[in-house]
Amino acid sequence: MLLEIKDLHANIEGKEILRGINLTVNPGEIHAIMGPNGSGKSTLAAILAGRKEYEITQGEILFEGKDLLDLEPEERAGEGLFLAFQYPIEIPGVNTQIFLRAAVNAVRKYRGQEDLDAMQFLKLVKEKTKIVELSDQLLKRSVNEGFSGGEKKRAEIFQMAMLDPKLSILDETDSGLDIDALKIVANGVNALKSPEKSTVVITHYQRLLDYIVPDFVHVLYQGRIIQSGGKELALELERAGYDPIKAQFAEAV
Amino acid sequence: MSPTTQHATERYLAEFQTFERDHPASMWLAGVRRRAIERFASLGFPTVRDEEWKYTDVTPVANLAVTPIFRANLNGDAARISGNLPFGDIAGHRLTFVNGHYSPELSHLETLPAGVTVSSLAAAFENQNEVVQEHFGKILDAENESFAALNTAFAQDGAFVQIPSNLQLETPLHLLFLTHGEGAPVSHPRNLVLAGDNSSVTLIETYASTGEGVYFTNAITEVIAGKNARVEHIKNQMESPKAFHIATLQIAASRDSWVRSHTVNFGGRIVRNNATAVMGDEGGEVTLNGLVVGKDAQHIDNHTTMDHAMPHCLSHEHYAHVLDDQSNGVFNGKIFVRLDAQKTDAKQSNRTLLLSRDAQINAKPQLEIFADDVKCTHGATIGQLDEDALFYLRARGIPEIAARNILIRAFANEVLDGIPVEDLRQKLEAMLLTRLS
Numbered sequence: 001m002l003l004e005i006k007d008l009h010a011n012i013e014g015k016e017i018l019r020g021i022n023l024t025v026n027p028g029e030i031h032a033i034m035g036p037n038g039s040g041k042s043t044l045a046a047i048l049a050g051r052k053e054y055e056i057t058q059g060e061i062l063f064e065g066k067d068l069l070d071l072e073p074e075e076r077a078g079e080g081l082f083l084a085f086q087y088p089i090e091i092p093g094v095n096t097q098i099f100l101r102a103a104v105n106a107v108r109k110y111r112g113q114e115d116l117d118a119m120q121f122l123k124l125v126k127e128k129t130k131i132v133e134l135s136d137q138l139l140k141r142s143v144n145e146g147f148s149g150g151e152k153k154r155a156e157i158f159q160m161a162m163l164d165p166k167l168s169i170l171d172e173t174d175s176g177l178d179i180d181a182l183k184i185v186a187n188g189v190n191a192l193k194s195p196e197k198s199t200v201v202i203t204h205y206q207r208l209l210d211y212i213v214p215d216f217v218h219v220l221y222q223g224r225i226i227q228s229g230g231k232e233l234a235l236e237l238e239r240a241g242y243d244p245i246k247a248q249f250a251e252a253v
Numbered sequence: 254m255s256p257t258t259q260h261a262t263e264r265y266l267a268e269f270q271t272f273e274r275d276h277p278a279s280m281w282l283a284g285v286r287r288r289a290i291e292r293f294a295s296l297g298f299p300t301v302r303d304e305e306w307k308y309t310d311v312t313p314v315a316n317l318a319v320t321p322i323f324r325a326n327l328n329g330d331a332a333r334i335s336g337n338l339p340f341g342d343i344a345g346h347r348l349t350f351v352n353g354h355y356s357p358e359l360s361h362l363e364t365l366p367a368g369v370t371v372s373s374l375a376a377a378f379e380n381q382n383e384v385v386q387e388h389f390g391k392i393l394d395a396e397n398e399s400f401a402a403l404n405t406a407f408a409q410d411g412a413f414v415q416i417p418s419n420l421q422l423e424t425p426l427h428l429l430f431l432t433h434g435e436g437a438p439v440s441h442p443r444n445l446v447l448a449g450d451n452s453s454v455t456l457i458e459t460y461a462s463t464g465e466g467v468y469f470t471n472a473i474t475e476v477i478a479g480k481n482a483r484v485e486h487i488k489n490q491m492e493s494p495k496a497f498h499i500a501t502l503q504i505a506a507s508r509d510s511w512v513r514s515h516t517v518n519f520g521g522r523i524v525r526n527n528a529t530a531v532m533g534d535e536g537g538e539v540t541l542n543g544l545v546v547g548k549d550a551q552h553i554d555n556h557t558t559m560d561h562a563m564p565h566c567l568s569h570e571h572y573a574h575v576l577d578d579q580s581n582g583v584f585n586g587k588i589f590v591r592l593d594a595q596k597t598d599a600k601q602s603n604r605t606l607l608l609s610r611d612a613q614i615n616a617k618p619q620l621e622i623f624a625d626d627v628k629c630t631h632g633a634t635i636g637q638l639d640e641d642a643l644f645y646l647r648a649r650g651i652p653e654i655a656a657r658n659i660l661i662r663a664f665a666n667e668v669l670d671g672i673p674v675e676d677l678r679q680k681l682e683a684m685l686l687t688r689l690s
């Protein structure tokens with residue numbers, strides 16, 4: 001098991017956002033999490049990545065058997081967890097390339113690997129920018145500053161490729177992308193696929209799942225996973241919307 | 254006059270008597286000093302009731318029982334000191350002053366182009382240099398400013414730099430002011446820089462000490478930029494953590510001249526920098542940038558004035574404060590646009606990064622505009638480190654301290670990036686992070 005979330009409850013400002021999440025991700029699997037706006041998808045992703053403002057009131061998260069909640073965000077990255085943010089932040093004054101080199105060498109250090117020197121780093125950049133067709137001109141700018149929406153999303157996947165994670169969580173990486181950009185992002189994710197690596201894609205749209213084909217689809221609603229299934233569940237949702245499942249859920253509770 | 258510092262004022266007056274007796278000067282200089290001490294006697298030290306000193310209480314500065322030192326004395330420590338000079342290895346000429354007095358053994362002058370004067374002011378006084386007599390104190394208001402009056406009364410040494418017209422001095426000129434020795438030394442360094450028409454020069458001032466003690470530096474630098482001259486100025490204020498540093502930078506910008514100054518403050522217990530640029534003819538362009546890095550209980554005050562006296566001048570100003578612990582920053586940015594100064598374009602910004610709950614800033618832009626066809630903008634921000642940015646960096650594997658350093662550096666680099674001497678800039682950037690770790 002790569003990731004195991006058991007009965008996770010989380011609050012913010014006294015409001016319960018996650019109300020008992022259970023989710024297991026094995027190596028090599030692709031999971032899709034769908035669900036209406038405000039249901040807690042980004043909250044779950046943020047808690048996994050290590051944001052501290054949420055209060056975990058119950059449950060646990062294991063990453064390769066280790067207690068993830070015990071680890072700092074940077075340690076989680078070192079362990080091999082990566083979150084592609086729904087809204088990547090702009091950081092003025094911090095050069096993208098310098099930032100990335102610091103990041104790559106930090107995770108390498110955590111993993112007991114040697115630092116990459118400037119030459120090796122540039123070689124890696126060249127190789128990985130190709131995967132998402134990102135112009136290396138963007139790397140000369142400050143982190144995400146002035147990037148278009150699509151460029152920000154592609155830059156996230158590029159960072160993912162650079163950091164070589166075991167588990168990638170993509171939070172609506174497809175939102176706001178035109179069809180060409182969507183294909184590029186999906187191809188990037190698929191190019192990095194391997195039997196040891198897993199991906200959790202959070203999305204509202206079936207169209208991404210045509211390119212990144214999930215093994216499992218989960219519906220998150222009001223802080224709980226109310227239904228799980230195979231890739232056909234996404235098609236079902238696309239056709240009928242969330243109402244039938246919501247209704248079923250309302251009956252059950 | 255303040256009763257709490259009246260005694261201090263009297264002490265300086267008494268000391269002046271001794272100084273005057275033991276250090277006879279030319280008639281001209283003796284007259285200048287005497288007028289200055291008279292002004293000081295009637296002004297006394299400023300108090301917090303004085304609008305210009307509202308946030309900076311100089312009582313501890315005034316009341317410090319200083320030891321006057323009238324010559325450079327290394328007490329046999331020259332070898333040790335010369336191996337550890339602050340920024341001692343940046344390329345270029347260096348004049349070193351110890352307790353305000355020129356120290357040839359710690360200085361390093363390469364061959365200078367013909368016509369360039371780089372000397373101690375003491376030597377220029379001694380030779381009754383007419384250029385010095387013509388310009389000394391002329392662009393300064395020692396009439397109404399206590400510390401300027403005090404400096405002028407005790408004016409003895411500092412740097413005298415004269416760049417002839419049409420000469421581009423490529424190598425930077427470093428003026429290094431070191432405080433050394435026991436007791437509480439006081440020094441009144443005085444610099445006069447004349448950049449001729451169409452000339453260019455890069456000037457670095459560094460204020461530092463060989464120890465960690467209490468002392469008082471009261472410095473003045475006058476820069477007169479001739480027509481179409483280009484002057485780069487960098488001041489590194491690296492005084493001891495217990496020191497008092499009060500300084501005035503006075504700039505006169507002639508027609509079409511270009512002057513840019515960076516002031517970097519790392520040191521000092523109580524610090525006050527007055528930086529004033531008067532754009533006295535058309536086409537001048539002046540930049541005053543500053544970085545303040547405060548920690549512990551440091552109090553660092555920057556008062557700047559951009560005086561647009563004539564049309565078509567540009568001014569740019571950016572001050573960044575990084576304040577940690579209980580440190581205090583004060584920023585006052587005056588922009589005067591006189592009646593005649595149409596088509597002025599003045600920009601000012603000051604930004605503060607508070608790294609602790611107890612750190613504090615008092616920042617105030619002060620625009621006084623009498624012309625009607627002008628562009629003046631100012632902006633101020635105060636904030637903490639951006640938590641979202643910090644999280645983003647950490648989520649990419651960068652440990653917290655390194656992530657904080659990246660963000661602090663990005664903030665400070667808005668000022669440091671403009672420093673034109675690359676090896677100095679790099680050292681300052683490294684020092685910034687060491688200071689805050």
Ligand SMILES: Nc1ncnc2c1ncn2[C@@H]1O[C@H](COP(=O)(O)OP(=O)(O)OP(=O)(O)O)[C@@H](O)[C@H]1O
Pocket residue numbers: 012013017035036037038039040041042043044053086
């Ligand atoms: N920092 C916060 N402070 C207060 N409320 C929050 C905070 N973060 C999330 N919430 C609330 O938690 C709920 C879940 O938000 P979350 O962003 O996780 O939803 P989501 O499923 O990702 O939605 P979307 O599909 O719109 O991205 C929402 O009601 C949101 O307003």
Ligand SMILES: [Mg+2]
Pocket residue numbers: 041042043086171172
């Ligand atoms: Mg979301």
